[in-house]
Amino acid sequence: MSDVGRCRKVNQDMFLLDEAVGLYAIADGMGGHAAGEVASDLAINALAGSWRQNGSPADDRPTGEVGELLREALSEGNRRICESVVTRSEWRGMGTTMVAMAVTGERAVIAHVGDSRAYLLREGELRLLTSDHSWVNEQVKLGLLTDEQAHRHPMRNIVTRALGNQPEVEVDLMEESVQPGDVFFLCSDGLSGMLHQDEIQEILTEHGASPRAACEELVQRANAHGGEDNITVIVLSRDA
Numbered sequence: 001m002s003d004v005g006r007c008r009k010v011n012q013d014m015f016l017l018d019e020a021v022g023l024y025a026i027a028d029g030m031g032g033h034a035a036g037e038v039a040s041d042l043a044i045n046a047l048a049g050s051w052r053q054n055g056s057p058a059d060d061r062p063t064g065e066v067g068e069l070l071r072e073a074l075s076e077g078n079r080r081i082c083e084s085v086v087t088r089s090e091w092r093g094m095g096t097t098m099v100a101m102a103v104t105g106e107r108a109v110i111a112h113v114g115d116s117r118a119y120l121l122r123e124g125e126l127r128l129l130t131s132d133h134s135w136v137n138e139q140v141k142l143g144l145l146t147d148e149q150a151h152r153h154p155m156r157n158i159v160t161r162a163l164g165n166q167p168e169v170e171v172d173l174m175e176e177s178v179q180p181g182d183v184f185f186l187c188s189d190g191l192s193g194m195l196h197q198d199e200i201q202e203i204l205t206e207h208g209a210s211p212r213a214a215c216e217e218l219v220q221r222a223n224a225h226g227g228e229d230n231i232t233v234i235v236l237s238r239d240a
């Protein structure tokens with residue numbers, strides 16, 4: 001589910017849900033003059049196209065190989081954005097985050113760049129799987145800000161790594177097992193910036209078995225807290 005929020009005129013977030021191949025992603029575009037939407041759209045299309053071209057991963061494909069496919073797909077998005085910027089001066093500076101998850105049988109492989117996130121709710125406990133490429137998260141890692149200070153910091157929107165900003169991009173990869181009852185959750189910062197982790201945990205615990213209800217509640221809650229940015233959420237639930 002994706003929502004413009006209560007403060008922005010346009011929604012620059014894009015998402016991909018392809019249950020047939022087990023591929024899910026969110027891209028949060030940045031840049032004025034419609035450039036943000038262009039960047040997130042280019043990245044999502046590059047991911048989908050690259051996945052189709054390389055063959056949808058079969059359940060028995062090794063997760064290392066799936067990770068490399070994801071890395072290559074995000075790099076392709078990065079290349080396409082960099083190439084597009086050259087053609088239109090008003091697109092200069094555009095970029096996008098991306099969090100992408102591929103599910104192959106009992107494993108989930110996650111790739112990310114920027115501050116869009118992946119979480120896992122398992123046995124009532126919500127764990128953040130990704131580490132934001134953001135200025136505030138760098139300060140938290142250095143011990144200069146607490147999580148709470150970072151959450152409210154005026155510079156919390158500064159992303160330190162994005163697709164479209166450099167000719168080469170470093171993609172973070174991780175993998176997780178998929179167990180009965182697991183709820184995986186992907187979101188843009190319009191959600192994670194508005195809700196604390198314990199509130200997300202509470203909503204996913206209550207509604208996780210029904211992803212649509214969970215998405216509706218999460219978006220509604222982010223808007224109730226101000227809806228300062230575009231809000232995009234994907235909830236993936238494995239039957240218990």
Ligand code: CA
Nearest residue numbers: 028189190229
């Ligand atoms: Ca955003």
